[in-house]
Amino acid sequence: MFSRRPYVLCHSWFSENDDKRQSLEYFSSSMEVYVKALTEMQDTLQLVAMPFRKREVLPFQCRKAMMALVDLTKRIDELCDLFSEIALLPLAMIALRYRFLDELYYIEEQACKLSNLIDSYYERGITSTQQRRQQENAISELFTTLLQHIIDIPSKIGFMFDEAKFQEIRIASSS
Numbered sequence: 001m002f003s004r005r006p007y008v009l010c011h012s013w014f015s016e017n018d019d020k021r022q023s024l025e026y027f028s029s030s031m032e033v034y035v036k037a038l039t040e041m042q043d044t045l046q047l048v049a050m051p052f053r054k055r056e057v058l059p060f061q062c063r064k065a066m067m068a069l070v071d072l073t074k075r076i077d078e079l080c081d082l083f084s085e086i087a088l089l090p091l092a093m094i095a096l097r098y099r100f101l102d103e104l105y106y107i108e109e110q111a112c113k114l115s116n117l118i119d120s121y122y123e124r125g126i127t128s129t130q131q132r133r134q135q136e137n138a139i140s141e142l143f144t145t146l147l148q149h150i151i152d153i154p155s156k157i158g159f160m161f162d163e164a165k166f167q168e169i170r171i172a173s174s175s
Helices: 024-054 059-084 091-124 129-174
Strands: none
Touching (some): 024 129, 091 129
């Protein structure tokens, strides 16, 4: 269901595509759309996580959670794709993107783990109350971890853009 894409290696940082390269300001404004989408996903994930915290999980709620996780990974993939277009990235973002891509891949990995936990919870129809509670706790904790990483994305993006601005100034002053 989920797959991790490898980093796209820089084939030509300084090439004839430099005229197509986005400015840092333009790239920043396009990132706002993705950050807004992830913020909306955060609200959805909090809603689908609630039954696991309250220990009142019905089969349709498992399906809703699974669909929300699929939607999350699609949005993460779109964001990863944005950072993979090296010919269009601002020069200062090329090196900085790796830390952020690591974070996105971590979120995707956690979403996959969570999806597998929910799937096994749903498929097994755990009969023991203790087993069910343990799995609900594990799912709830993983939702909490996943949500915290999603909550941190805007500040990480802000830090990355601040660093990119600094790098652009260094590049311009060295030219």
